Amino acid sequence: MIKFQNVLKKYDDVTALQGVNLQVRHGEFISLVGMSGAGKSTLLKLIIGEEHPDDGQVLIDDIDIATVSKTDLPYLRRKIGMVFQDIKLLPKRTAFENVAFAMEVCGHKKEKINGDVPKILDLVGLLHKRNHFPSQMSGGEKQRVAIARALAHRPVLLLADEPTGNLDEVNSDEVLELLLKINSLGTTVILATHASSLVNRIKRRVITIESGKIVREQAQGNYQL
């Protein structure tokens, strides 16, 4: 489904990724681990076309993202859901409105939005907080709203960038359970994180990045930092 071929990505003179080769199959749950600054977010940004490789190719279903036109890129993004590292919820909108926003953008009808959003909020266990603003929610709740928004347009691929970033163990576990549940419903998931304990527990494929290079691939992660 996703293929990185010898990808190089630089920010001015900082090399964020180099020589990255990677293949992700449909239905997989992949953990992308590495220290801060290793290049995890950069890798995910290349998949949604927010950043472009300086060399090599990123292929989605055999289509090189670099060849996708500006007018088609939005439609590619609608197949992907992303939970951003900095969450990016709109402060002046409620949980419901934040999720609905993503569906509105994709051109869904109002009836569908009103029908789907409660279901998704229920899936992440936040239906009772539908009318709360981000400022009225805990970190874990906000993360879950972000996940709900990423799922709103029913993506085939979910990219979760540090969704357990500022959460304690209990909350982290809840988010992780949620991601596993989503994966079991058929969505491919890529989880970027530096939390080793988390990754070791789930026994799925783990890819380790260090200073922009993939240094290890394990079928059933036992990751050490």
Place this chain on the structure above:
Amino acid sequence: MESVSFLRVIKTGALNFWRNSWLSAAATMVMTITLVIFGLLFLLFGITNYSINTIKNTVDISVYFKVGLDEQQIFKIRDAVQADPRVKEVVYISQQQAFDEFKQRHQNDPLIVQSLNELTENPLSATLNVKTYHLEDYPAVAQSLQDPQYKDFISKVNFEDNRAVIDRLSRILKFIVTFGVGLIAVFCLIAALVVFNTIRLTIYNRKEEVEIMRLVGATNWYIRGPFLTESFLYALGATVLSALLFTPIFNQVLPKIAVYVNPQLTLFHQNLFNYWYLMGILLGLSLLLAAVSTLWAIRKYLKV
């Protein structure tokens, strides 16, 4: 494009318009002032131009023939004048026609009617009314008719010279055009800058929203549409305000000016200055201004 999205774009644009209502009002006002100035200059230009044409039409050479001439002789002279390449048209008014027209004109004046009835012979002379293509040819053509070869037939050549008035009006017209174009350019620039800055502020206020929209798969036009909608609302508002302002001008002022310029044509303004025609121009101008400055702001401040 899906109609749901189209409606959402319009709705978001309208919402942005209301959210910074003060700035929206300012942008609309500046645009209105620009439109009103444009409209007034447009009318001024039209009136002056119309006056010139009206006066130009009054310029002609009247050739009075001696009484009792053979009509064949008159026709010969008429054909000679007609043959002159500078001459546009020659109208012959026979003695009888002149008499009838005179009677017609004075039919309400019993004294004249009575004295006319007492006449046994038609005292009016046959005339030729000569018009040339170019104003500057009148003196020469008039001169040529005073040639000695005609002196047995023509009693008088009358040439009313309005060229000085026309000259002055033409200069005024030129001034209106130069001055007007400059003035309009300045005001368009001001309006464009105000709209540009207002839209820039909206873009700034919605930075976060736009970024998220982009990342969750909003199309380009879905992101840009609301900003264009917002500025089009300024344009529509400005056009409506100008339309309200121009209504009394069209209903009260223009007819008076029309009668003043040309007493015979009281309703000329309805053809020359079509209200809806001018409003269409104003709408087009304001939409153009709004579109240009918004696209400029989008290009500069909205990374897509």
